[in-house]
Amino acid sequence: MPKKAVMKMYENAKRTVLICCGTGCLANNSMQIYERLKKKVEDYGPYFQIIPVLKTTGCNGLCEKGPIVNILPDEIFYCKVKVEDVDEIFEKTLLKGEVIERLLYLDTATGRRVRSHKESEFFKRQLKIALRNIGQIDPGSIDDYIERGGYKSLKKALFEMTPEEIISEIERSGLRGRGGAGFPTGYKWKQARKINSFPKFIACNGDEGDPGAFMDRSIMEGDPHSIIEGMIIGAYAVGAEKGFVYIRDEYSLAVKNVSRAIKDAYERGFLGRNILGSGFNLDIEVVRGGGAFVCGESTALMASIEGKVGEPRVKYIRSTEKGLWGQPTVLNNVETWANVPVIIEKGADWYSSIGTEKSKGTKVFSLVGKVKNTGLIEVPMGTTLREIIFEIGGGITGGKRFKAVQTGGPSGGCIPEELLDLPVDFDSLDKAGSMMGSGGMIVMDESTCMVEVARYYLKFLSEESCGKCTPCREGIRRMLEILEDICAGRGREGDLELLLELSETVKEASLCGLGKTAPNPVLTTIKYFKDEYLAHIREKRCPAGVCKNLTSYRINPELCRGCGVCAKKCPAGAISGKPKSPYVIDTVKCIVCGACKEACRFNAVEVVGRR
């Protein structure tokens, strides 16, 4: 298009293009999309009346449909954008305000394409408090945060409220720790304030270790100032002048964005000496974790900040009394801190009107596994698992049957279909034998083997146990050996009873949360999926077709249409046949990866017992 024409065509609208650069979208080349669009806009720059603003944002949550490009004020939400689509987006949407139909979000619930993400089932049912800014702002820009009301709560807290009033507001809001245990935040702060021993410390737990969870990562990457503002308010309330943000080593972008946010906050006078002229001082620094799961436990995390090996200690004295270097310390999780500024701004009454009787507010979950809309969601406490998985998540992929949802990471459990109407809050999940945990929600379908899942978690925990308590160190290993035997076809009568007995000892006799909750994945799978264990032990059969020693695949010649897709997908070259006649699997070459079963549209690949 000739450049002169642009000027005429371009309306007088101030457009902002938000390009999601969360890890999911980055892996799908969103940075190249940004670069290319930036170049286009720069080339045409002088011809625009108002130059569109391009911003890279944190994770929108809908990682499944990434890379995502959101155009404001038109509210046009493009999904699965490719670098090749950029020129068309520029010419049609940015210049003419036209919508490119094929890039719009296809709502799995209705089967229709919707223009704005706000119209989709995935977003409509969510309520974003902790994630309020993510996807809307450039995490590298403190001005973006301030423009959306950021640091207003800090001013309110410093100049209009006493520390006691802040604590009472947080207490009345009913905010409970989002790291998993659900300890009342206001109460924790009150305890730390009461103690007359200085210095005091505050810390942010960003050592998100649960596999299958990335809520904290997204907040640290996408809206780091919300955490810092929360921490400054908390430090002022408890009387701390030094704070730490402990971030998992694997999260390099989170380290970068939080560090940058801290630096910018210093420059604007939100951190450092005499904050905004209030006389209050606070320094915050980032501490990189070392890649140890147990460091997510409060006392282990503090040992790690002190530069020691991260072993937990006995907790008859709480960290609010003796934490970092033996001084009063308030440690809260990333999501908890991010909630604080909103509670101060909108008040405890507003916050406590959301959620259930004992669990207030919202909770962020990472909805992953065998579900259609994988990604990050935030819902009011008390939303049922069914709503989350089937309405927001859009149900199970590939038309398969739901089997279980795992919550709470390695400390949690697997919840079966009959409990899907359970409202999600701290107490109901506990009752079901699982726990809320930090918010990982992993959906499993009929092709997931529950025995193997239990084995997986114990393998994880046996590697991550710090080794201090014998029941945890040795007990988990023995349990793992039993499960490995069951998965390999060496299961024996009496194994289940032995697992239950060991579980009890590990739970009772370990010091920290890791050991105390380690048997949960085993206990819940035995409770809800005992028949799968028995099939492994007695019939030497893995019903889901996952345990390789107990599985072989077969193509049912009656169902096979001879399309050959399975043969193309097979990484081992084990499938042969002629088009339009039934294909055959060579069980000697077959590596039992299940790629053929996954690929077959006619359900012709069947799981049969041991070869």
Add this chain to the structure above:
Amino acid sequence: MILVRSILEKYPKEQRFLLAILQDIQRTYNYLPREALIEVRDYLNVPLSSLYSMATFYKALSLKPKGKYIIRVCDGTACHIRGSMNLLDEIKRLLSLSPGEVTKDGKFSLETVNCLGSCAIAPVMVINDKYYGNLNPSLVREILAEYAEKSGDENV
């Protein structure tokens, strides 16, 4: 070791910076050389044995050199149930390498990690800092073939 000294100079002589110092050394050398640990010992006045316990406790630290390209296969729960073990098997087969090992030419090392927080695009692997999502064994084969063409000295 000049590099070690320049790392140490960035930090005050306090034990709380020990983990950060060791991580910087790890990043510089791809492992923790014994000579470097001796310098850390003298700088912070901590016993070598406690440095050893740090090095063996934290996964980010290693006492053996890692490869030029570090392949990290995510085995978080979401990746696991979407078949991360099949990716790992494929890499093991192609490079004759087990997790924790380095190829003889020092080009690749293989690790499994607990979760990279990219569960929505599971299964995931990362080579140095580049993420690869929604993988299957055949894609892994293509990606490794790309790296096989690169010489060991080239940067990604």
